[in-house]
Amino acid sequence: MNKKSMILRTPLIVRFCHWCMVCLFILTALSGLSLFFPSIKLFGLFLGTPQLVRELHPILGCVVFILLMFMFLKLAHHNIPNKDDLLWIKNFKHVILGKERGIPIGKYNVGQKFLFWCIMGLILVLFVTGLIMWRRYFADNFSVPVVRIAIFFHSLAAIGLILLAIGHAYMAIWVKGSIKGMITGYVSRAWACKNHSTWYEEEMEKIYQEELKLKAELKTEQATKPE
Numbered sequence: 001m002n003k004k005s006m007i008l009r010t011p012l013i014v015r016f017c018h019w020c021m022v023c024l025f026i027l028t029a030l031s032g033l034s035l036f037f038p039s040i041k042l043f044g045l046f047l048g049t050p051q052l053v054r055e056l057h058p059i060l061g062c063v064v065f066i067l068l069m070f071m072f073l074k075l076a077h078h079n080i081p082n083k084d085d086l087l088w089i090k091n092f093k094h095v096i097l098g099k100e101r102g103i104p105i106g107k108y109n110v111g112q113k114f115l116f117w118c119i120m121g122l123i124l125v126l127f128v129t130g131l132i133m134w135r136r137y138f139a140d141n142f143s144v145p146v147v148r149i150a151i152f153f154h155s156l157a158a159i160g161l162i163l164l165a166i167g168h169a170y171m172a173i174w175v176k177g178s179i180k181g182m183i184t185g186y187v188s189r190a191w192a193c194k195n196h197s198t199w200y201e202e203e204m205e206k207i208y209q210e211e212l213k214l215k216a217e218l219k220t221e222q223a224t225k226p227e
């Protein structure tokens with residue numbers, strides 16, 4: 001891979017966090033489903049006995065929450081809606097047909113931004129309701145109706161997040177080059193220009209400014225060099 005023709009899209013720490021979170025999310029989702037549907041033994045098998053699953057599920061959930069909050073801090077500013085997003089929505093038909101060239105798109109498009117806020121909102125609901133339901137530590141502090149309401153919203157949010165995660169993974173496969181970008185951190189300039197034109201222009205401007213600065217430094221260095 002020639003890094004000169006590539007652009008850094010996702011730093012190592014965010015990539016590491018994302019893939020750890022994905023593995024733990026799968027374990028949390030499967031263990032949660034095994035508690036919800038105890039008759040389907042397959043869901044819980046990989047974590048051991050049902051008792052162990054019950055102990056591990058909330059701990060795994062907390063780690064997923066912390067990892068997602070870290071991603072939130074790193075990525076929230078790229079996911080703030082702006083006026084260019086309206087153009088993306090208006091031209092949604094073209095986007096679906098893969099003809100998004102010419103539509104100004106920042107680091108993340110409207111679909112990704114929407115998904116980002118839904119994921120963050122749902123994980124917050126799961127975390128808060130999960131704490132209320134956590135028998136070992138907290139559930140005794142709440143009345144039975146409150147715990148029941150928490151269980152209801154925990155289940156709804158879990159189904160929502162699992163469906164969103166499946167949709168997100170599908171979209172990542174659909175847009176060729178994005179999974180490679182999330183693994184290596186780099187995307188090609190052509191990919192960036194096609195899928196995220198505004199972000200591409202901003203990155204190219206940064207590279208251009210850095211080159212100018214480097215040239216200026218080189219010039220002053222040569223000028224101050226003794227003969």
Ligand code: HEM
Nearest residue numbers: 022025071075079108112113116119165169172178179182
């Ligand atoms: C096998 C499953 C998954 C795959 C293949 C996948 C793939 C990706 C890729 C390729 C990106 C970068 C998109 C880009 O650079 O444009 C990304 C970003 C992201 N992923 Fe995943 N992902 C998976 C599962 C998950 C799960 C389970 C969650 C959380 C529940 C998640 C949350 C995120 C978030 C929050 C971002 C940042 C997006 C943004 O800031 O708008 N991913 N993922």
